[in-house]
Amino acid sequence: MEEINQASATWRKSTRSNGSGDCVEVAGLPGKIGLRDSKDPAGPVLIFEQAPWAAFIEGVKTEGAGRE
Numbered sequence: 001m002e003e004i005n006q007a008s009a010t011w012r013k014s015t016r017s018n019g020s021g022d023c024v025e026v027a028g029l030p031g032k033i034g035l036r037d038s039k040d041p042a043g044p045v046l047i048f049e050q051a052p053w054a055a056f057i058e059g060v061k062t063e064g065a066g067r068e
Helices: 050-063
Strands: 024-029 032-037 046-049
Touching: 032 050, 046 050
Parallel strands: none
Antiparallel strands: 024 032, 032 046
């Protein structure tokens, strides 16, 4: 299991989260992307390689996020 230093990461969440706290946060890590639950900042972090994450983001931009 890979260890990351969450304290040194800059975590961001969508401006559309409207303050409800039900959001995910994303951080750029050395060569990777971290994703965590904003309600549990000390909790587990999902780690993605940059290429699959970029493909996911591009898919959301071009095809939408499945919300209407």
